Every structure is written in C-alpha cells, then in structure tokens.
Amino acid sequence: MEKTNYRVALDKGWEDLKLKDPANIADVMQVTYLSNKQQFIVPLFNEKFIADCSQQAIYNAADGVVPGIGARMLILHYLTFFESRQEPVRKWVSLKEIPGGGMLFYPAFYKDSIRGLIKAFGHQSALLLECARQIGGQPASFGTASAVFQVFPKIPLGVIIWEGDEEVPANATILFDPSIEHFLHIESVIGVGSYLANKLIKLAVTNSGVDMVPSNNKVNKL
Structure with missing residues (x-):
C-alpha cells in the first residue's frame, strides 16, 4: 500500500x-x-x-x-512546476550547484544514488554504455565512460564513471543542466537523478547477474 x-x-x-x-x-x-x-x-x-x-x-x-x-x-x-518559458542552457553542473538546497542535499544524494553507480560501474565502466543504450542514453566523452540521457523533453542528465584500480578509487557523478531549477523543485531534481541511477543500477544487475544495489538504496519507490 x-x-x-x-x-x-x-x-x-x-x-x-x-x-x-x-x-x-x-x-x-x-x-x-x-x-x-x-x-x-x-x-x-x-x-x-x-x-x-x-x-x-x-x-x-x-x-x-x-x-x-x-x-x-x-x-x-x-x-x-514551471512558471515561465525557459530553455536548457546546454551546460553541466552537479547537484551541489543547483539553487534551493542542492548543496544541502548532496551528501544524502551521494549516499543513496552515486555510491550505487560506483559499485555497479566503477570497475566495469563499459557496462554503463550497454545499460545506457537500453534506456536511450547516448555515449559521451567524459571520464572513463559516460552517457547523456533525455529524461524528459527539457531535462537532460549526464552520468560519468571514472574507473578505479588498485591505487585510485572509482568515482561517479550525475550532472544536470542548470535550467532544471526552472522545471522541477529541488526534491524532484534529486528524484529524477535518483530515478536515473536506480534504472541504471537495476540494468547493471540484469546484464551482469551480480547484485549491486546497495542495501540502503532508497529510490525503489520510483
């Protein structure tokens, strides 16, 4: 229920x-x-x-x-949510740069979404491109592997993976177009990033057969 x-x-x-x-x-x-x-x-x-x-x-x-x-x-x-006509500015920023609480909510967003991406793709970055393709993502040229997604018609998101090794830890990020602040309030900005992360993590599980969903992942309501 x-x-x-x-x-x-x-x-x-x-x-x-x-x-x-x-x-x-x-x-x-x-x-x-x-x-x-x-x-x-x-x-x-x-x-x-x-x-x-x-x-x-x-x-x-x-x-x-x-x-x-x-x-x-x-x-x-x-x-x-929108109040006036706005267009994407075709730039990328992290959640921390989104006004209205992005910096405040970033630690929880990292814990609930980014960490799952690192676990899923941080040592097999090529898998990101395969999973991205299945939901319409297009390869990009950032990090070890990256993809750009058209979530809604006016909301693109980017995912970047930096693959780790014995000396350098893996890392990941989700990037937003700054215009998203005009299309969604901050809770939904976080929600749309978490929604994307969750879809990719679930696809990684399906494609690799390994359980990579963190036990504290809180986006399964999506």
Missing part, C-alpha cells in the same frame, strides 16, 4: 495540474495534449506515458502498465 505522504503529494500534483492551461503546458514543456481525451503524452527516457486528467491516472502508452508512484510524481511535477 502506498505511503500516505506520497499519496497526498500525488493528489496535490493532480490539483496543481487542474490550475494550469493544458495548451500552455504542452507548448512550454514539449509534450502532447489530446484535448478530446484530456490526456497528456509525456516522454520519459525512451518510453511514453499517458497522464489522463479525467481519470487522474498515469500509465505506459505502450502496454498500460502503471509506473511506481515516484515516477508518477515526477511526471506530474514536470507538467506543473
């Missing part, structure tokens, strides 16, 4: 959506709105999800599967 606080947040997301102009949402956030069905079509990685306003339901457009509550919240926040 979904926790009450997540349920309350989800209900608030639907209420916030009612206050927005659907045509403006579609235009600014680069999603499709079907006015006859009261549905948004929202790309998330290499899939598309339906946000049905009349039924207050979100499900995969291809198979009808309802995603986890974390993913549903991210979709609603993407549709509702």
Whole structure:
C-alpha cells in the first residue's frame, strides 16, 4: 500500500495540474495534449506515458502498465512546476550547484544514488554504455565512460564513471543542466537523478547477474 505522504503529494500534483492551461503546458514543456481525451503524452527516457486528467491516472502508452508512484510524481511535477518559458542552457553542473538546497542535499544524494553507480560501474565502466543504450542514453566523452540521457523533453542528465584500480578509487557523478531549477523543485531534481541511477543500477544487475544495489538504496519507490 502506498505511503500516505506520497499519496497526498500525488493528489496535490493532480490539483496543481487542474490550475494550469493544458495548451500552455504542452507548448512550454514539449509534450502532447489530446484535448478530446484530456490526456497528456509525456516522454520519459525512451518510453511514453499517458497522464489522463479525467481519470487522474498515469500509465505506459505502450502496454498500460502503471509506473511506481515516484515516477508518477515526477511526471506530474514536470507538467506543473514551471512558471515561465525557459530553455536548457546546454551546460553541466552537479547537484551541489543547483539553487534551493542542492548543496544541502548532496551528501544524502551521494549516499543513496552515486555510491550505487560506483559499485555497479566503477570497475566495469563499459557496462554503463550497454545499460545506457537500453534506456536511450547516448555515449559521451567524459571520464572513463559516460552517457547523456533525455529524461524528459527539457531535462537532460549526464552520468560519468571514472574507473578505479588498485591505487585510485572509482568515482561517479550525475550532472544536470542548470535550467532544471526552472522545471522541477529541488526534491524532484534529486528524484529524477535518483530515478536515473536506480534504472541504471537495476540494468547493471540484469546484464551482469551480480547484485549491486546497495542495501540502503532508497529510490525503489520510483
């Protein structure tokens, strides 16, 4: 059963959506709105999800599967948080550089998400590219291995792995376009980074057959 606080947040997301102009949402956030069905079509990685306003339901457009509550919240926040038209600036920053609490929340983000990426890919960085490919990620030229992901139409994320050896510890990071502060509040900025990390870690487990998910990983609600 979904926790009450997540349920309350989800209900608030639907209420916030009612206050927005659907045509403006579609235009600014680069999603499709079907006015006859009261549905948004929202790309998330290499899939598309339906946000049905009349039924207050979100499900995969291809198979009808309802995603986890974390993913549903991210979709609603993407549709509702923005206040004005902004565009990605095509630069990369760490969470620590995102206004509104990025520096404050970074230690927990590192513990819950970055550390899992290091464990999964820090000694087999080529696996990152294989896992990235499966969710639409494109190879990049940073670190030992890296990839860029189009999470939502206006939210790219980057993942970098520096492979470790006997002398140098492995490391990893998740990078954000600075414009993300205009599209999501800081909790959802963290959520979207954790969502990506969790997807990659799960794919690493599937592709390698080794359990690499930290026991304290807290993003499985997504």
